[in-house]
Amino acid sequence: MNVIGKRIRKVDGFELVTGRAKFAGDYKFPGMVYGAVKRAGVPAGRITSIDVAAARNTPGVIDVLTAKDIPGPNLIGVLPPYDQPLLAENEIRYAGESVVLIIAETAEIARSAASSVSVSIEPYDPILSVEDALAPDARKIHESGNITLSKKLIKGEVKSAFEKADVIVEGVYETSFQDHAYLEPETVCAVPGRRITLYASCQSPFHIRGHVAANLNMPASSVQVVQAVTGGSFGGKDDVAAEIGSLACIAAQRLNRPVMIAHERKESIIGSNLRHAARIDCKTGALNDGTIIAREITVMLDGGAYASESPFVTMKTLIHAAGPYNIENVEVESTAVFTNKTYCGAFRGFGVPQVTFASESQIDELADKLGMDRLEIRRINGLKAGDANATGQVYQQSVGLQETIEVIAAQPALPDRIDVARYLHGTGYACVAQGISNGAEGIDVTGASVQMSQDGSVLVGIGLTELGQGSRTVWAQIVAEVLGVDIENISVRLVDTDSVHDSGPTVASRSTTVGGMAVQKAANEVKKSLVSMAALMMQTDEENIELRDGYAILKMDDAARIPISSVATAAYWTGFPLMNLAFSKAPEANFDDDTHQGDIYIAYNYGTHRMDVQVDTTTGEVKVLNHFAAHDVGRVINPLGLEGQVEGASLIGFGMAHMERIKYADGIIQNANFADYALPSIKDRIPTKSIAVEDHNPTGPFGAKGAGEPPVAAAAAVFANAISDAVGFRFTRLPITREDILDAIQQRGNHG
Amino acid sequence: MIRFKCNGKAVQLEAEPEARVIDVLRDGLGLTGTKEGCGRGECGACTILLDGKPVNSCLLLAGKIADREITTIEGIASEDGALHPIQEAFLDKGAVQCGFCTPGMVLSTKALLDENETPELEEIEEALSGNLCRCTGYGKIVEAVREAGQRLMHESDQQGDA
Numbered sequence: 052m053n054v055i056g057k058r059i060r061k062v063d064g065f066e067l068v069t070g071r072a073k074f075a076g077d078y079k080f081p082g083m084v085y086g087a088v089k090r091a092g093v094p095a096g097r098i099t100s101i102d103v104a105a106a107r108n109t110p111g112v113i114d115v116l117t118a119k120d121i122p123g124p125n126l127i128g129v130l131p132p133y134d135q136p137l138l139a140e141n142e143i144r145y146a147g148e149s150v151v152l153i154i155a156e157t158a159e160i161a162r163s164a165a166s167s168v169s170v171s172i173e174p175y176d177p178i179l180s181v182e183d184a185l186a187p188d189a190r191k192i193h194e195s196g197n198i199t200l201s202k203k204l205i206k207g208e209v210k211s212a213f214e215k216a217d218v219i220v221e222g223v224y225e226t227s228f229q230d231h232a233y234l235e236p237e238t239v240c241a242v243p244g245r246r247i248t249l250y251a252s253c254q255s256p257f258h259i260r261g262h263v264a265a266n267l268n269m270p271a272s273s274v275q276v277v278q279a280v281t282g283g284s285f286g287g288k289d290d291v292a293a294e295i296g297s298l299a300c301i302a303a304q305r306l307n308r309p310v311m312i313a314h315e316r317k318e319s320i321i322g323s324n325l326r327h328a329a330r331i332d333c334k335t336g337a338l339n340d341g342t343i344i345a346r347e348i349t350v351m352l353d354g355g356a357y358a359s360e361s362p363f364v365t366m367k368t369l370i371h372a373a374g375p376y377n378i379e380n381v382e383v384e385s386t387a388v389f390t391n392k393t394y395c396g397a398f399r400g401f402g403v404p405q406v407t408f409a410s411e412s413q414i415d416e417l418a419d420k421l422g423m424d425r426l427e428i429r430r431i432n433g434l435k436a437g438d439a440n441a442t443g444q445v446y447q448q449s450v451g452l453q454e455t456i457e458v459i460a461a462q463p464a465l466p467d468r469i470d471v472a473r474y475l476h477g478t479g480y481a482c483v484a485q486g487i488s489n490g491a492e493g494i495d496v497t498g499a500s501v502q503m504s505q506d507g508s509v510l511v512g513i514g515l516t517e518l519g520q521g522s523r524t525v526w527a528q529i530v531a532e533v534l535g536v537d538i539e540n541i542s543v544r545l546v547d548t549d550s551v552h553d554s555g556p557t558v559a560s561r562s563t564t565v566g567g568m569a570v571q572k573a574a575n576e577v578k579k580s581l582v583s584m585a586a587l588m589m590q591t592d593e594e595n596i597e598l599r600d601g602y603a604i605l606k607m608d609d610a611a612r613i614p615i616s617s618v619a620t621a622a623y624w625t626g627f628p629l630m631n632l633a634f635s636k637a638p639e640a641n642f643d644d645d646t647h648q649g650d651i652y653i654a655y656n657y658g659t660h661r662m663d664v665q666v667d668t669t670t671g672e673v674k675v676l677n678h679f680a681a682h683d684v685g686r687v688i689n690p691l692g693l694e695g696q697v698e699g700a701s702l703i704g705f706g707m708a709h710m711e712r713i714k715y716a717d718g719i720i721q722n723a724n725f726a727d728y729a730l731p732s733i734k735d736r737i738p739t740k741s742i743a744v745e746d747h748n749p750t751g752p753f754g755a756k757g758a759g760e761p762p763v764a765a766a767a768a769v770f771a772n773a774i775s776d777a778v779g780f781r782f783t784r785l786p787i788t789r790e791d792i793l794d795a796i797q798q799r800g801n802h803g
Numbered sequence: 804m805i806r807f808k809c810n811g812k813a814v815q816l817e818a819e820p821e822a823r824v825i826d827v828l829r830d831g832l833g834l835t836g837t838k839e840g841c842g843r844g845e846c847g848a849c850t851i852l853l854d855g856k857p858v859n860s861c862l863l864l865a866g867k868i869a870d871r872e873i874t875t876i877e878g879i880a881s882e883d884g885a886l887h888p889i890q891e892a893f894l895d896k897g898a899v900q901c902g903f904c905t906p907g908m909v910l911s912t913k914a915l916l917d918e919n920e921t922p923e924l925e926e927i928e929e930a931l932s933g934n935l936c937r938c939t940g941y942g943k944i945v946e947a948v949r950e951a952g953q954r955l956m957h958e959s960d961q962q963g964d965a
Contacts, residue, residue, distance in 0.1 A: 069876065283901040
């Protein structure tokens with residue numbers, strides 16, 4: 052391998068370090084105007100009247116739109132029937148709900164006019180907890196009721212299995228809402244015309260195109276969505292981009308002027324999806340030898356006001372709740388519930404961090420009760436090739452969990468673990484598995500094109516988006532490897548719905564695996580043309596030709612070589628195709644809808660983390676001394692990119708576990724800014740050391756598997772386990788903040 | 804009319820003294836490399852150098868920059884397009900993911916390394932504590948700052964030798 056496995060720097064990095072990259076907010080068009088919305092400000096109620104007179108009379112205001120001005124159905128969402136209005140018409144379901152759109156000559160005027168709008172709302176008693184939403188006499192937030200989706204996974208027979216268990220542990224675990232906090236707030240820019248163009252900071256342009264077109268009441272073919280360089284997404288720039296993208300396009304068409312809508316930070320927090328808060332009831336039964344024979348888990352997700360990705364997050368928690376273990380009897384019930392809070396949806400990890408925290412906490416509790424080593428119990432129960440996981444799916448290959456455990460076990464121990472009065476030390480372990488591909492969430496197809504020019508340079512097109520995770524570099528490496536050209540000669544197109552193929556959503560850690568397979572396939576087809584041409588030119592058989600270092604080379608005589616550019620030129624004039632559009636379709640999930648037994652994902656990423664912490668008992672302050680993060684990624688395509696994914700995802704997991712909490716009071720978010728919402732800064736970083744385990748995955752390019760999400764779950768869980776090890780008691784709610792630790796230590800001190 | 808020096812060149816343009824400098828740069832001069840992440844001085848994405856010192860341009864008013872010198876991300880690379888050693892180090896060490904915080908990070912790093920090419924870890928942390936990044940986990944940014952310092956030191960050594 053010449054390029055696969057090498058530390059290749061980002062192929063799109065030059066623009067980013069020089070300030071030349073065009074993010075959505077950097078676009079400028081003549082006559083451009085700006086949009087801002089008036090939000091409800093109360094969590095639940097019915098709109099009785101809207102007074103926009105003051106806004107209309109504000110100098111510089113050009114247009115004022117309410118629900119009745121939306122040409123289409125005024126709905127967006129992830130799954131039909133869509134439930135989320137662009138502008139609320141009657142019902143208010145959360146405080147951040149948009150009600151009126153103001154278009155003005157400047158963003159400042161639009162904002163100030165929006166604040167002058169008076170929306171009269173007859174308030175309802177807001178439903179602010181899952182319990183209230185599920186009360187028998189609860190007001191229905193949506194016509195369909197307050198349950199978004201409820202599903203069961205049933206493997207074996209837990210009831211009788213628990214009767215056979217020597218040891219049973221039970222607990223309830225909770226997690227809080229988390230904000231994506233990408234540094235670039237959501238921004239879109241719409242340019243009107245016979246066909247309208249939307250430049251958007253977004254994650255899934257084809258999904259947005261559908262919603263924009265529907266709400267414009269135009270065919271999808273009249274809408275072009277171009278992904279601007281996107282300043283982070285982590286699952287977050289999908290629904291909200293569809294919302295403001297549709298609004299901007301509708302206003303642009305009405306006014307025949309370009310319209311930009313850029314969220315302020317506060318709007319980014321209150322008006323776009325969050326990570327679900329969860330309550331997880333978990334019960335685990337084991338034999339005295341440590342074999343886990345039964346797990347029974349109930350997951351309740353607070354999904355906020357709209358469905359968004361809640362149904363899929365529900366499925367994901369269902370499938371992952373029992374953890375990466377070989378357990379004969381498993382029963383899980385997952386339910387997502389509507390409340391009058393900011394809607395929840397996709398966020399890196401997609402439900403797996405919540406359930407992994409619960410599961411891994413309980414594995415430790417079980418080990419303690421059995422008097423067993425905490426890593427040993429994971430070894431005993433951890434999945435191996437040939438085992439059936441919670442859905443009964445058996446993988447004969449690429450189940451590298453045990454190797455990640457061994458790699459972690461082999462890391463050096465803390466040098467001196469000396470607990471003095473003030474400082475307590477602890478070590479935690481956590482295992483994770485995370486499914487790769489859409490799996491139970493839908494059919495997984497990716498289209499990708501590879502196109503060589505006569506000069507030997509290559510253009511790659513794919514409908515999956517670069518969001519900072521380095522996917523473009525991975526795809527370029529795959530093409531460079533297949534075609535033997537320098538990575539400098541490869542460009543990856545911006546995602547423009549006019550010029551690349553729909554590749555499905557950029558989710559589920561699928562870009563490297565499913566996307567990479569399509570890219571590899573297309574590159575292989577172009578390679579065929581080049582090899583055929585080179586064989587003709589060298590008057591030899593095709594199997595004697597290899598493409599390497601920018602040349603077609605005769606295998607038996609390294610000196611006999613023709614530059615690829617010459618081969619490409621000859622191929623062009625001979626009529627050999629130098630472009631190919633290939634599709635990669637993952638095997639479809641095949642499972643029973645009542646029990647969720649069956650084959651779901653094309654692969655899993657497996658991981659084991661270890662974290663060593665020091666807790667200052669006088670302040671509650673935690674110092675992370677070591678963090679080892681081992682993941683089975685099948686094959687490393689780019690170590691530099693992989694480390695970046697593992698380190699970055701780990702800090703998001705750490706934030707979830709230790710620092711970040713969306714604070715509500717009466718349905719209103721109280722900390723919608725970076726001063727009050729504690730985002731990890733450079734001083735809070737953890738010393739994550741990424742360790743790659745490579746257990747070849749037959750369903751990925753060169754054996755690779757995605758890695759973007761799984762470290763979030765493991766890092767969150769391992770923090771909780773390390774803290775518990777240090778202080779000697781368990782915290783069952785995330786985040787475990789410094790204040791929580793101090794309070795708990797002081798309370799125990801007082802009572803002890 | 805406000806006159807100041809921007810990326811080495813004298814600039815004069817119409818701007819209200821109470822206009823935010825980030826708007827003057829982005830809208831007035833088309834220097835969109837300076838990013839707005841929060842508008843409240845809490846994220847550092849809009850960091851620029853004012854007389855060599857890092858400041859949040861979203862909190863800085865145009866009246867304050869008269870006759871002073873501003874450096875933005877567009878002024879970091881050489882005129883011929885060659886990247887500055889800090890920019891090279893950020894790419895080589897994988898310190899850039901989505902890139903939205905990168906201009907601010909690079910400028911805060913420049914201010915630090917202009918003073919001291921071999922900063923202690925605590926000094927790096929202090930210098931970059933106002934620049935948030937959600938993608939990288941910061942480890943690679945710390946590596947990049949150190950690497951850049953080494954390269955700059957090497958460069959000045961070579962110039963010294965010549």
